[in-house]
Amino acid sequence: MSSSIVEAESILAVDIGSVFTRALLFDVVEERYRMIATAQVRSTIGTPYFDISESIFLVLTRLEEITGRHLMEEAHLILPAQDDGSGVDRFVLTFSAGQPLRVVAMGLLEDVSLASARKALESTYCQIVEQIGLNDRRKPEAQIDAILRARPDLVLIAGGTDQGATRSMAKLVDLLVLALQLLPPENRPDILYAGNTAITKQVADRLEPFVRPHVVPNVRPNIDQENLLPAQEKLSEIVYLRRSHQLGGLQSYSTISSITPQPSLRAFGRMVQFLSKLSGASQGVLGIDLGSATTGVAFARQDNFSTIALPYGSGYGLAAALEQTPLESITRWLPMHAPDETVRDYLWHRTLYPASVPHDLEYQAIEQAMLRQILALVARRISSEEGIYGFEPILVSGYALTQALSPAQALLTLLDGLQPIGVTTFILDPYGLVTALGAIAPLNPTLVVQTLESNALLNLGTVIAPISAARYGTPVLNVRYELENGETSTIEVRQGTVIPLPIPNGQRARLHLHPLRPLRLTPDGKDTTRSFRITGGLLGAVIDARGRPLELPTDSARRRDLLKRWMAALGS
Known part of the structure; x- marks a missing residue:
């Protein structure tokens, strides 16, 4: 067995759910990685704590009782592991707790760009609350009212194959700009643009006075091809950013996590x-x-x-x-x-x-x-x-x-x-x-x-x-x-x-x-x-x-x- 395995790090993984918080401890036993122990407690994302820190403290306390291993010092996780065996070398955090993001999906064709947008959104904790497409028969002012009533956390814009439709996409963006102007800055949603790459700069220039958009490659680069992965990865990042403001303690634990906390x-x-x-x-x-x-x-x-x-x-x-x-x-x-x-x-x-x-x-x-x-x-x-x-x-x-x-x-x-x-x-x-x-x-x-x-x-x-x-x-x-x-x-x-x-x-x-x-x-x-x-x-x-x-x-x-x-x- 190579020394890299024997000398490898211990890792603590914590998952924050709506009801339970779970922790799993991994380390090397007889030159092979093993799950050492696991513990589970009630999550504290709601009343009276509204903070994940309490449930993490409780679940780590439970792990200490199970393993006899000292993991915390003054209620803080010991990182990295010490020579006396206390603490862990790495910490990772996942989460499924919290309300799904309210999303407005905007695109051109129902069975093409909007279908791809829905697939991307389904990959994480999102709820489509409004949809606007090329065949939407509502007047522009009614569509703007629909966006405002939806109170979205995120607007996903898709449509147009690469080097394809530009005028129709520009109209969608102009519609969104009008809606953003009517919203106070603190209530403006995140914007994810995943449409025709030929007008990416034009879209960004129109939106940046109000919201700096997230831009990813086209989810539908041509009529017969889907490219969902970049949008899905960006959506996971946006979910984390939103959750970090909703779940107390998530931002502080992200500073000690070896990777950015990610959706479960x-x-x-x-x-x-x-x-x-x-x-x-x-x-x-x-x-x-x-x-x-x-x-x-x-x-x-x-x-x-x-x-x-x-x-x-x-x-x-x-x-x-x-x-x-x-x-x-x-x-x-x-x-x-x-x-x-x-x-x-x-x-x-x-x-x-x-x-x-x-x-x-x-x-x-x-x-x-x-x-x-x-x-x-x-x-x-x-x-x-x-x-x-x-x-x-x-x-x-x-x-x-x-x-x-x-x-x-x-x-x-x-x-x-x-x-x-x-x-x-x-x-x-x-x-x-x-x-x-x-x-x-x-x-x-x-x-x-x-x-x-x-x-x-x-x-x-x-x-x-x-x-x-x-x-x-x-x-x-x-x-x-x-x-x-x-x-x-x-x-x-x-x-x-x-x-x-x-x-x-x-x-x-x-x-x-x-x-x-x-x-x-x-x-x-x-x-x-x-x-x-x-x-x-x-x-x-x-x-x-x-x-x-x-x-x-x-x-x-x-x-x-x-x-x-x-x-x-x-x-x-």
């Missing part, structure tokens, strides 16, 4: 992209970070990579999810009867008290039913009409899924909500490790690789979900699996069932699938006999032959009985 989703997405490149597989990697206010989604497949911040969450974000979800879509997942008003009242109560814990089985079931619907909204947003095929793996983070549920409950919730098709391994990130490693990656790639090799992430199991048109109860598949010790077993799978395979956690096995009826595991058609190796997870492996989309009986008694049988099959 950006760090999470960086790791999903890294894992996709590391695997080299064509299936791609899907990451879901279900927070209280926002669900961050990142998916990477070959050269395609996207991050999306969806305004749905398990606490504050329940309100937006409820607006998109009929109540019957939630109550159908309940294994017992609960009056509609009880379900509705409890979920709205959770939006007010997102850190509360359900105190009986009925409320636990309501929360799990709502989680299924949030995941269904995620699946609807990212999938094609044919469903979610073959991400390998699907990586899941967020307290509501990784800490509040048992492994069996978590896996069944994920299967019911996402309804994946094909062969997928589900990985849980119970400590927020992926976000922390994404922030550390630019500083120390070796730490990232070695920590991932340490099994800090939990393998729930590999799920095989075939699609078949067979009737319920019809045999559709024979599965034979061979364990490393030579033991073999064969299981017949019937349509409509979910069957666990008892493959020990961490043990390799070879699966042989023999279709008994026409079925498919990939989008490109029917599958014949297949053999492949898997690694057993906490629940071994699972065959989900319930079909897609899942169809639940309309009769309440039959539906509840079926839900209970599915839960019992996985030991929940």
Whole structure:
């Protein structure tokens, strides 16, 4: 082992969420990087503190209790580490707390520049509150009024291919200038220009008397090409600048951070992209970070990579999810009867008290039913009409899924909500490790690789979900699996069932699938006999032959009985 590894730095990563603040400590153990400890406390971004410093102090105090390591001196983090082992060498900070930026998107064509602008904005914590395009039929004064009423934190201007439209873009900028003149300087939004580069100087000259614009390369340099990354990176910087004024203490901690504090989703997405490149597989990697206010989604497949911040969450974000979800879509997942008003009242109560814990089985079931619907909204947003095929793996983070549920409950919730098709391994990130490693990656790639090799992430199991048109109860598949010790077993799978395979956690096995009826595991058609190796997870492996989309009986008694049988099959 090289001395650069042995003498490497210890790193502390802190993530500020809307409800929880988490800290993770990394150091070298026996010449390899490891996550030493993690701690979590309630965030103090709201009353009575309105400052992240208090929750950071509390979480570091908790880390000191866990590790016996002295991290603070007079309530300040010790940087760098001292000869006596106290302190840490580096500190990184990520955040998802705070209100999303209110954004006005301005562009030319709805399906071209404005579509690219929306994609860029979806990559971080932004909310589009107004949109103005070439086909907007409102009079100029009405458009100006719309901008003023929107009270934007940011205006994103896109449109015109490079060396393309100039006159129409100039009109958009002139419209914005009129709106800026009517706003007091302290209320003027940030401006991000991501349009035709041929008029960048002209745009800057028009805007600079009022606001110094941020300028990035065109998000749509030509009609058939998107270039979102520069805009996405600049948006992350703008989010940080805005948050540094909203979250007390963020600016002071940025002075000791080894890199500029960054949105949690950006760090999470960086790791999903890294894992996709590391695997080299064509299936791609899907990451879901279900927070209280926002669900961050990142998916990477070959050269395609996207991050999306969806305004749905398990606490504050329940309100937006409820607006998109009929109540019957939630109550159908309940294994017992609960009056509609009880379900509705409890979920709205959770939006007010997102850190509360359900105190009986009925409320636990309501929360799990709502989680299924949030995941269904995620699946609807990212999938094609044919469903979610073959991400390998699907990586899941967020307290509501990784800490509040048992492994069996978590896996069944994920299967019911996402309804994946094909062969997928589900990985849980119970400590927020992926976000922390994404922030550390630019500083120390070796730490990232070695920590991932340490099994800090939990393998729930590999799920095989075939699609078949067979009737319920019809045999559709024979599965034979061979364990490393030579033991073999064969299981017949019937349509409509979910069957666990008892493959020990961490043990390799070879699966042989023999279709008994026409079925498919990939989008490109029917599958014949297949053999492949898997690694057993906490629940071994699972065959989900319930079909897609899942169809639940309309009769309440039959539906509840079926839900209970599915839960019992996985030991929940």
